[in-house]
Structures are given as structure tokens and as C-alpha cells.
Amino acid sequence: MQASDDDAGATAEMVARRSYGKLVAVLASRHCDLAAAEDALADAFAAALRAWPISGTPENPEAWLLTVARRRQADDARRKSTQQGAERHLAMLSDELETSREGMDHDAIPDRRLGLMFACAHPAIDANVRTPLILQTILGFDAKDIAGAFLVSPTAMSQRLVRAKAKIKHARISFSIPDPDVLPERLDHVLDAVYACFTAGWSDAFSLDSGPNDLSGEAVWLGRMLVKLLPDHPATSGLLALMLFAEARRRARRDPEGRFVPLSKQDVALWDVGKIEEGNSLLRAALANGELERFQLMAAIQSAHVARCATGRTDWPAIVLLYDALYSLTQSPVVAINRAMAIGEDKGWSAGLDALASAEVDQAIFQYQPYWATKAELLGRAGDRDGMGEAFRMAVALSDDAAVRVYLEQRRQYFLDAVAS
Amino acid sequence: MQYLLLIHSEEGAFERLPKDVAAKGMADYEAYTEALRKAKILISSNRLRPSAVSSTVRYEGDKVRVKDGPFAETKEQIGGYYLIDVPDLDAALKWAGKCPGARHGAVEVRPVWG
Structure with a gap:
């Protein structure tokens, strides 16, 4: 079946939104080379926009992009005549084989995003760039957008990002879940990035119909992975609760004509009670752990807001205290x-x-x-x-x-x- | 992947230590070197003589000039190094943290080009 340019473009855009970080993480994990992975993936997207309108959109676009990007990485390695180049080439070839064995199964693409996020959150990376780096590599945000969100100039931000990627590559910061003794100090930046991913998807959803694979959904999914990794960690549970409270109100945020509805005017019958209950039980568990940190407080504020669906009124004094x-x-x-x-x-x-x-x-x-x-x-x-x-x-x-x-x-x-x- | 662990420390501090403390310091370094060797990651290591016996060479115009002393006159100088081969930065940092130099000075972890 022939797909139009528009269809191919729409599919490519959807895949970019849904799977950018997953693909970058897989492509970069062997050699810790984020810049090369991003280049290879950009090439693969460009190839997709040329090929898909003619050959039709592949059944599994992610696997298609991964195969093309890995071939490009293998070609790059082949061009290098050094010993290291030869070794890299062999590694890339084995990656290519791995991709073809994985066949067309999207779920078979290994998820190395948590490892990538922890690499970006490494203490050997300048603290100011850790969260922006995660945002760029996981979400494909460009330096300009990130600079806006972090209130610095785009030039300064892109220089910081380039420097950080070079450090990951040349110092070989591996994409792995850190040992328990050093994990907490890196976790903050990872949580920040997951939350930023969530809010990016959240504001985006005003203008785009978001399916189950939107950025907010991805953030919730990453949040669940982190809770699984650290079940008793207050900040991790707090963050997941916070995102679930917001997700619970997703359907109520726009009226049937697509107009924006502020929280105070939302119809509580449209809120998802299951998510609210899940959020509350996570929050209770987190609060029972003693230490009070920002995600728990933010979740508690959201919990107080959504309590309106049970009480019919908003407890503003409690919200002010929080x-x-x-x-x-x-x-x-x-x-x-x-x-x-x-x-x-x-x-x-x-x-x-x-x-x-x-x-x-x-x-x-x-x-x-x-x-x-x-x-x-x-x-x-x-x-x-x-x-x-x-x-x-x-x-x-x-x-x-x-x-x-x-x-x-x-x-x-x-x-x-x-x-x- | 190879990393050079550079030990930066205050010059002459070791020489001023009481004998027993200095002996303990030497024993710590020997134990650390032995641990690296047993882990089969040590490529080479050395203690360096003070920067006072160092010479620095560079061209001025088309003439080589030799200067007495280190490249930079700072209180802290490189007093020794370990060249190790480990899988990634985390492994290198962990070993750097065990180096006695991280206690009496600072250990810089420098990836080797390649």
C-alpha cells in the first residue's frame, strides 16, 4: 500500500515523540556516544521520510529506524581505519545482527532509558546540565526549548550539552543503574527530568490529541519503573503520585469543544477515581517514610485539590500550608x-x-x-x-x-x- | 578503557610527617598498589620526585628553552600516578576513591585517548 507524504510524515513524527529516547538509548549504549547516536537516528528519520511515502509505512517503524541507524553507525565505524575503528565496526555489526534477530517486535527493543538517564545524572557531569541533558536525549528536545525552560541562553545551553556528551563518550560513563550506595545522589536529576517530561506532555496535550503513547504517558511509565527500582523511596513514590493525580484529570481539562478548563471549573465526574486512589496510596506510603521532600509536597497539593471530588469543596487553607x-x-x-x-x-x-x-x-x-x-x-x-x-x-x-x-x-x-x- | 589517576598533593607535606605516620602512609600506598595488581587492572604506577627537580621544555621562537621547575608553580603538584584499565568511569572513580592520595590530596581521573 502506498502512503502519502503526509501519512509518512505523521507516522515519523509520532514515532519520534513516542520512541526517540528509547532509540537513542539503544543506539548510544554500547559506546556511550550520544552525539553519534543522535546523528544516526536523525539520518534514519530523514531516510524514512524519503522511503515511506514510496514503500509504505513499515509495520514496525521503530525497528526499521533502528536498523537503518545501526547500519549508518556501522558505516561510520568502517570508515575509521584505526584499530579502535575495526573493533567498533565489529560491535556495530553484531548490533545490526541483533536488530534483525529482534525482527519486527517493538517490545523486543531493549529499554536502556533508565541507564541513559542515570549516565546523564552522573556526578562527573556538570550539575547544571544534568537535567537538560536527560531532556534532550530522552525526549529529543532541542537546546533552544530547553534553554527557555531553564532560563539561560540557547548558545550557552547547546555548548553545555555538547561538552557533557563529549564527557560521557570520552570518559566512558556507562549506561547502567548505579550501585545502591551512589544511587540516591543521582536520583534527583532523574526525577526532575521525568517530571519535566511529564509537564512537557501535559501542556502539549492542549493542542494535540494524545494517545496512550504521549510524553505524559511515557513519564508515568518511567515513574513506575523507578518506583519498582526503589519501592520505598519517598521522592520516587511522591513523583508517581503527583503524575497520577494530574493524569486522573486529563479528560476534564478540555470541554467538548476543546476549550481549556481550569482546575477549579472542572467536572469532577470526569476525573479518574482509580488513578486518584492509586496516587493517594502511594502518597500515604511515601509520607509514612518520614522525610518530606518536594515531590511529596507537590503530590499532597494535588491530592488536596482532587479531594474536591469527595468533599465537593477545595480546602484552600490546607493547600496554602502545603x-x-x-x-x-x-x-x-x-x-x-x-x-x-x-x-x-x-x-x-x-x-x-x-x-x-x-x-x-x-x-x-x-x-x-x-x-x-x-x-x-x-x-x-x-x-x-x-x-x-x-x-x-x-x-x-x-x-x-x-x-x-x-x-x-x-x-x-x-x-x-x-x-x- | 585506560584511565590515568593523577595524585595531586601538597609538596613536602609527606617529608614533614613523623616517621611512624610516614611509614603508615607508605604501607597504605603499597597495599593499594597490591590491590590494583591483584585485580589485574594495573598497567603502571610510579611515585614522582618533587617538582623542584623538574625541568620544563618549550620552544621560544626557534630555540628550545629549558626552564628549571614545573610547568605551573603551585602549592600542589602531581606526586605520582597510576595507569589502570577498567570497563568504565564508575569503576575508575571507585578505585580513585580507594587511593590514599584521595585522603592526603586529590586524585584526578583522566581518561586515556583512544
Whole structure:
């Protein structure tokens, strides 16, 4: 069957979203060479876009891409005439054979993503680049997007990423689950990256219909693997609980017309009770372990929000207390923004606006869309018609999601009408 | 994969140690070297004489100039090295952590080109 260019492109894009990290991890694991694996995979995707419109989309696109990418790696090794090149060539050939033995079974492609994430989280890698490196290699994010999320310049970020990949390759940091004695110190960066993967999939889902293989689903899956690896670890359980609480509300986030629905307006009948219960039991187990850390607190905040489906009301004082604890732990401007909104709900809108000022210590916050969206909402509720105009303009301008822009425009109009009447 | 473990430490500190402590230090190094040898990962190792007897050579224009002393005049100098062959960085770091040099100084783990 012939597939159109569009079909081939759509399949390639879906595979890139679903399996990028899995393929990079497999391709890079033997020689710890991430840059070469990424190049080979990029070539394989380019080949797919040429071949698939003519030959049709293969039954197992991942295996197809893996075979082509490994052949490319083998060719590269062949071109090197050194002894090391010969050894690499033999290794690559055996990888190629392994792929053909694996045949067309997608599940047979070994999952080395956890090993790759722990390599990126290695203490021999500059601490500032560990989480971005995981994001790039597991998710295929480019340096520009990552730089935006980490509030640094794209050039600086790509230099850091290149340097880190060279270190992994030349110092041979292997893709393995670390020994228990050193595992905890590397875990934080891995958890950060899994959570970033989850949130990336989460905001993405506004504009794209997400099937079972979207980024958020992948993050939950990685979270489950980590919990299996470290069953009694509070942060790991906390993170999985946090993601499950958010996943539970997935269907309620958009109305039937695809419009954005904020948490406070969501129909609780659409929430997934099974996921909420699973989240609560993970959270209880994590809290029983004593030590309180950020993912548990974030999960507890979500748990308090979703408790509305049992109680019919939101316990804002409890949520403010949890945000206070989270803010004193992290000092994060992002947390300060959410805390300000909760304080607004609990103690009044001007108190919320005062709390928002604590997020303004870093200039970078003024480039951050949620800051302006929160400020606009707080000013609107406080009835500050003049003040809210700029905040709404900035929130709309900084949003890359059409559904959110529409929602913000509606809110602005709503506040204008409320003031007028 | 080969790694060079470079032991950086304060020069002359060893010589100032009381005799029994110095003897203990030497015994620690001998035991460590023996452990590397038993693990069959040691390629070579040496203690280096102080940087005061070091000479540094470089061209100035088209003339070779020899300078008395080390490349960099710092308080801490390379006092010895181990060249080892292990599967990956984690293994190298683990061995570096066992090196007595990591206690009285610092051990730099440098991958060998190749």
C-alpha cells in the first residue's frame, strides 16, 4: 500500500515523540556516544521520510529506524581505519545482527532509558546540565526549548550539552543503574527530568490529541519503573503520585469543544477515581517514610485539590500550608506563583498579589507566561481593570497554546464586563 | 578503557610527617598498589620526585628553552600516578576513591585517548 507524504510524515513524527529516547538509548549504549547516536537516528528519520511515502509505512517503524541507524553507525565505524575503528565496526555489526534477530517486535527493543538517564545524572557531569541533558536525549528536545525552560541562553545551553556528551563518550560513563550506595545522589536529576517530561506532555496535550503513547504517558511509565527500582523511596513514590493525580484529570481539562478548563471549573465526574486512589496510596506510603521532600509536597497539593471530588469543596487553607512548606524548601519562583494564587483564594486577592511579589526576585520571571497569567487573574479578581490589561497582554503574548490564549481572552472580557456591571 | 589517576598533593607535606605516620602512609600506598595488581587492572604506577627537580621544555621562537621547575608553580603538584584499565568511569572513580592520595590530596581521573 502506498502512503502519502503526509501519512509518512505523521507516522515519523509520532514515532519520534513516542520512541526517540528509547532509540537513542539503544543506539548510544554500547559506546556511550550520544552525539553519534543522535546523528544516526536523525539520518534514519530523514531516510524514512524519503522511503515511506514510496514503500509504505513499515509495520514496525521503530525497528526499521533502528536498523537503518545501526547500519549508518556501522558505516561510520568502517570508515575509521584505526584499530579502535575495526573493533567498533565489529560491535556495530553484531548490533545490526541483533536488530534483525529482534525482527519486527517493538517490545523486543531493549529499554536502556533508565541507564541513559542515570549516565546523564552522573556526578562527573556538570550539575547544571544534568537535567537538560536527560531532556534532550530522552525526549529529543532541542537546546533552544530547553534553554527557555531553564532560563539561560540557547548558545550557552547547546555548548553545555555538547561538552557533557563529549564527557560521557570520552570518559566512558556507562549506561547502567548505579550501585545502591551512589544511587540516591543521582536520583534527583532523574526525577526532575521525568517530571519535566511529564509537564512537557501535559501542556502539549492542549493542542494535540494524545494517545496512550504521549510524553505524559511515557513519564508515568518511567515513574513506575523507578518506583519498582526503589519501592520505598519517598521522592520516587511522591513523583508517581503527583503524575497520577494530574493524569486522573486529563479528560476534564478540555470541554467538548476543546476549550481549556481550569482546575477549579472542572467536572469532577470526569476525573479518574482509580488513578486518584492509586496516587493517594502511594502518597500515604511515601509520607509514612518520614522525610518530606518536594515531590511529596507537590503530590499532597494535588491530592488536596482532587479531594474536591469527595468533599465537593477545595480546602484552600490546607493547600496554602502545603505551598508554604514547598516554597520554603525550594525557594522556586514557579512555586511562588502557584502559592500566590492559593493565597488569593484563601486570604483574598490583594494578599495573593502581595505574595506574587516574592516571585519577582529574578528578572527571568518576566518572560514566564504563568507569572503573567496568574497576575492577570489576581488583578482581574481584585477588580483592578487598569492593572490587569498589561498582565493579560503579556500572558497572551507569551503563550504558545491557542486554547490557552482563547481562555485568557475570555477571562479578560469577563472581568471587563464584571467591572462594568 | 585506560584511565590515568593523577595524585595531586601538597609538596613536602609527606617529608614533614613523623616517621611512624610516614611509614603508615607508605604501607597504605603499597597495599593499594597490591590491590590494583591483584585485580589485574594495573598497567603502571610510579611515585614522582618533587617538582623542584623538574625541568620544563618549550620552544621560544626557534630555540628550545629549558626552564628549571614545573610547568605551573603551585602549592600542589602531581606526586605520582597510576595507569589502570577498567570497563568504565564508575569503576575508575571507585578505585580513585580507594587511593590514599584521595585522603592526603586529590586524585584526578583522566581518561586515556583512544
